[in-house]
Amino acid sequence: MAQAVVGLGNPGPEYRGTRHNVGQRVVDRLARTLKKRWTREGASQVARAQWRGEPLYLIKPGSFMNVTGPAVERLCRRLGLDPADLILVYDDIDLPLGKVRVRMKGSHGGHKGVRSIIETLGTDQLRRVKVGIGRPGGKDEVVDHVLSPFLSDELPLIETASEEAARHALTLIESRTP
Numbered sequence: 001m002a003q004a005v006v007g008l009g010n011p012g013p014e015y016r017g018t019r020h021n022v023g024q025r026v027v028d029r030l031a032r033t034l035k036k037r038w039t040r041e042g043a044s045q046v047a048r049a050q051w052r053g054e055p056l057y058l059i060k061p062g063s064f065m066n067v068t069g070p071a072v073e074r075l076c077r078r079l080g081l082d083p084a085d086l087i088l089v090y091d092d093i094d095l096p097l098g099k100v101r102v103r104m105k106g107s108h109g110g111h112k113g114v115r116s117i118i119e120t121l122g123t124d125q126l127r128r129v130k131v132g133i134g135r136p137g138g139k140d141e142v143v144d145h146v147l148s149p150f151l152s153d154e155l156p157l158i159e160t161a162s163e164e165a166a167r168h169a170l171t172l173i174e175s176r177t178p
Contacts, residue, residue: 131165
């Protein structure tokens with residue numbers, strides 16, 4: 001039974017190291033661990049792998065975060081995946097920097113990328129691995145915060161969190177493998 005880990009983020013090199021792209025950082029780590037290369041599928045990037053003998057897709061949607069639902073839906077159709085086959089990995093400003101949390105379902109919690117996916121797929125029954133990026137001081141600072149890169153002293157913490165998030169994603173895959 002095929003499953004997919006979807007790392008949320010924005011396309012383009014200018015966003016690569018930003019807090020909002022921590023989900024893509026996690027799937028990049030998984031691709032390195034599994035020794036798989038990225039290939040272009042439409043606007044998205046996909047790494048095809050196997051985990052415990054079952055097909056596994058690592059996905060970086062090629063759309064901007066706030067409108068990522070249609071890109072995820074197109075990939076699901078192309079790869080024969082249902083929403084229950086997905087694990088979303090993304091940033092969470094409501095978690096302290098470096099904290100990782102797993103959820104099996106629920107609302108978007110204000111995350112516009114997750115909201116787009118829930119609205120497009122028509123379900124909130126989506127497995128998630130959330131990586132804390134911390135909340136900025138004021139509400140008007142959120143956009144700048146999520147689109148800013150990690151500070152050099154934050155990188156060791158975020159690398160550890162990315163490794164933990166990757167392990168959690170593989171554990172979620174194993175829990176559904178027959």
